[in-house]
Amino acid sequence: MTTSRQIHLIRRPNGMPVPDDFAVREVATPDASDGQVQVQAVLMSVDPYMRPRLTADQPLDAPMLGGGIGRIVQSRNPKFKEGDLVRHGAGMQERFVSDGRGLQIVDRDPALPLSVYMHALGGTGITAYGGLLEVGALKDGEQVFVSTAGGAVGSVVAQIAKIKGCWVAGSTGADDKAAWLKDEAGLDAVINYKARPLRESLREAMPKGIDVYFENVGGSHLDAVLPRMNVRGRIPVCGMISTYNGGGDPVKNLSVMIYSRVRMEGFVASDFPHLQAQFVSDMTGWLKDGRIKYQETILDGFERAPEGLIGLFEGRNSGKMLIRVAD
Amino acid sequence: MTTSRQIHLIRRPNGMPVPDDFAVREVATPDASDGQVQVQAVLMSVDPYMRPRLTADQPLDAPMLGGGIGRIVQSRNPKFKEGDLVRHGAGMQERFVSDGRGLQIVDRDPALPLSVYMHALGGTGITAYGGLLEVGALKDGEQVFVSTAGGAVGSVVAQIAKIKGCWVAGSTGADDKAAWLKDEAGLDAVINYKARPLRESLREAMPKGIDVYFENVGGSHLDAVLPRMNVRGRIPVCGMISTYNGGGDPVKNLSVMIYSRVRMEGFVASDFPHLQAQFVSDMTGWLKDGRIKYQETILDGFERAPEGLIGLFEGRNSGKMLIRVAD
Numbered sequence: 001m002t003t004s005r006q007i008h009l010i011r012r013p014n015g016m017p018v019p020d021d022f023a024v025r026e027v028a029t030p031d032a033s034d035g036q037v038q039v040q041a042v043l044m045s046v047d048p049y050m051r052p053r054l055t056a057d058q059p060l061d062a063p064m065l066g067g068g069i070g071r072i073v074q075s076r077n078p079k080f081k082e083g084d085l086v087r088h089g090a091g092m093q094e095r096f097v098s099d100g101r102g103l104q105i106v107d108r109d110p111a112l113p114l115s116v117y118m119h120a121l122g123g124t125g126i127t128a129y130g131g132l133l134e135v136g137a138l139k140d141g142e143q144v145f146v147s148t149a150g151g152a153v154g155s156v157v158a159q160i161a162k163i164k165g166c167w168v169a170g171s172t173g174a175d176d177k178a179a180w181l182k183d184e185a186g187l188d189a190v191i192n193y194k195a196r197p198l199r200e201s202l203r204e205a206m207p208k209g210i211d212v213y214f215e216n217v218g219g220s221h222l223d224a225v226l227p228r229m230n231v232r233g234r235i236p237v238c239g240m241i242s243t244y245n246g247g248g249d250p251v252k253n254l255s256v257m258i259y260s261r262v263r264m265e266g267f268v269a270s271d272f273p274h275l276q277a278q279f280v281s282d283m284t285g286w287l288k289d290g291r292i293k294y295q296e297t298i299l300d301g302f303e304r305a306p307e308g309l310i311g312l313f314e315g316r317n318s319g320k321m322l323i324r325v326a327d
Numbered sequence: 328m329t330t331s332r333q334i335h336l337i338r339r340p341n342g343m344p345v346p347d348d349f350a351v352r353e354v355a356t357p358d359a360s361d362g363q364v365q366v367q368a369v370l371m372s373v374d375p376y377m378r379p380r381l382t383a384d385q386p387l388d389a390p391m392l393g394g395g396i397g398r399i400v401q402s403r404n405p406k407f408k409e410g411d412l413v414r415h416g417a418g419m420q421e422r423f424v425s426d427g428r429g430l431q432i433v434d435r436d437p438a439l440p441l442s443v444y445m446h447a448l449g450g451t452g453i454t455a456y457g458g459l460l461e462v463g464a465l466k467d468g469e470q471v472f473v474s475t476a477g478g479a480v481g482s483v484v485a486q487i488a489k490i491k492g493c494w495v496a497g498s499t500g501a502d503d504k505a506a507w508l509k510d511e512a513g514l515d516a517v518i519n520y521k522a523r524p525l526r527e528s529l530r531e532a533m534p535k536g537i538d539v540y541f542e543n544v545g546g547s548h549l550d551a552v553l554p555r556m557n558v559r560g561r562i563p564v565c566g567m568i569s570t571y572n573g574g575g576d577p578v579k580n581l582s583v584m585i586y587s588r589v590r591m592e593g594f595v596a597s598d599f600p601h602l603q604a605q606f607v608s609d610m611t612g613w614l615k616d617g618r619i620k621y622q623e624t625i626l627d628g629f630e631r632a633p634e635g636l637i638g639l640f641e642g643r644n645s646g647k648m649l650i651r652v653a654d
Contacts, residue, residue: 218582237585239582250577250579252570252577254564254570255567257592258564258566258595259379259593261593261594262592263591263593264584264591264592265588265590266584266585266588266589267585
């Protein structure tokens with residue numbers, strides 16, 4: 001028996017979440033009994049998909065749903081040994097006991113830091129890979145526009161498109177992210193959508209129109225993109241972060257989809273189990289070759305998870321936002 | 328040499344088109360010379376797709392673009408003989424001379440009236456057939472909702488879905504159309520969207536959700552439908568008539584596409600040449616068996632084309648709106 005902490009949602013946010021919507025609760029964590037393991041959190045993820053959950057299926061006064069990587073600290077289950085690193089979906093708990101279901105041992109390449117298994121080689125990576133290549137049906141050399149290109153998903157999307165020989169432009173709301181995308185990630189054009197109307201910037205940045213728009217934003221972003229879509233263009237819809245906090249501009253230009261035969265399609269990270277092996281092989285190689293670069297924003301301290309989540313919605317992260325609980 | 332009339336757009340509409348945006352012009356029509364035919368208009372089509380053209384690619388002071396069926400009245404082209412009925416895209420002209428390109432002889436089944444070749448067996452029919460079966464990827468027995476189900480496309484979509492064993496609901500803004508859809512076309516549920524909020528009506532009419540939404544309206548119609556879409560639902564986008572005259576409510580609920588993995592895709596009638604033979608075979612059979620019923624609104628008189636077009640946007644048609652120029 002030990003004590004550990006959990007992050008609880010204690011009331012539903014009214015618009016943008018605030019720190020007082022969350023609380024840190026101390027609970028008793030039992031030792032592992034037969035068939036069980038005890039897991040200690042190492043890294044925890046905060047992700048855009050969590051926002052709609054806060055107003056819907058996230059229970060109040062219970063651990064925040066979410067994923068992370070933990071370390072097996074007690075094992076009475078023959079599938080796991082102490083010291084194993086496991087990916088889990090047990091949410092925001094410092095320690096927890098599990099019968100092993102839902103835990104996957106991280107097959108870590110020693111040349112790569114553990115944190116990449118939480119983004120480029122984790123959920124955001126497969127989201128980028130499957131969303132762009134399968135839902136977006138990307139063809140080599142196409143014209144690609146990525147929104148929130150400075151984010152964990154967008155930055156990987158943009159770089160995969162570059163690897164595939166595409167012309168790639170990305171949007172971001174911050175000058176430092178814009179500089180990273182241009183100088184480090186090698187995008188052909190970077191748009192700061194706060195500096196000028198996106199529609200004007202797109203005309204210059206995408207002179208041949210857009211074959212694939214990787215959608216993370218929705219609202220006025222989508223409205224600016226739609227008239228520039230090429231015939232048979234695709235819009236994989238990964239997120240619409242502008243609309244999650246009850247805001248965001250509504251969309252008026254959908255009718256251009258008709259003559260341009262645009263296809264828009266929603267998807268989530270778990271849609272691509274059939275691509276997983278190829279994804280791990282491709283992405284491990286790209287990371288080791290330096291063809292996929294990344295940024296991370298890591299907050300140290302379990303109790304900072306709400307701060308990380310709110311920061312994510314305010315765009316205060318560069319690349320993947322993570323909470324480090326232990327080394 | 329003879330004289331004939333043309334319908335011209337003489338100024339771009341400001342919102343809903345009005346009669347003074349159009350004019351009837353008399354022009355000289357030469358006789359057919361070698362290799363040519365002269366065609367006399369018999370039936371002319373007015374269609375929703377014409378609306379965006381009025382503000383864009385429809386030239387001013389030139390014949391309105393559009394399709395129809397005409398009769399060969401002079402032939403100096405061996406492919407056509409006098410009396411042949413031909414489908415054409417020569418626009419709103421009482422008579423015109425052609426070298427034969429773009430003219431297709433109507434292979435008329437004597438058991439069917441000529442007018443059906445302008446709707447159920449014409450452009451609106453293949454639009455319904457290809458849009459529902461190919462873009463919508465309809466599976467037998469699914470849950471189907473059709474907007475403007477009383478229109479030329481929608482009424483065929485709804486009846487094909489019934490033939491395929493689906494649960495079918497349709498929306499219309501008029502009680503007489505609602506009665507026809509229920510009593511004649513055999514829909515499972517008919518919604519008058521003007522009588523109650525569509526969202527409430529849909530909850531009752533589509534208790535198992537919506538697998539395929541055949542989109543003709545856009546705006547608030549789409550917004551009411553989106554939250555009721557089933558996982559992996561499809562929205563073939565045929566039209567967004569509510570937005571064509573500069574009005575229509577913007578769309579706020581697109582983010583539900585993500586978790587529901589909804590696919591929305593635009594298309595036009597000409598996308599389905601590979602389905603044409605199967606379409607003609609299926610549709611001829613369905614019409615002769617009475618499994619596809621139809622309504623027509625036929626205005627007599629060439630000069631009434633603008634009235635027909637405006638009436639279409641005001642919903643004054645029951646089924647396909649046609650202009651009869653000659654018997």
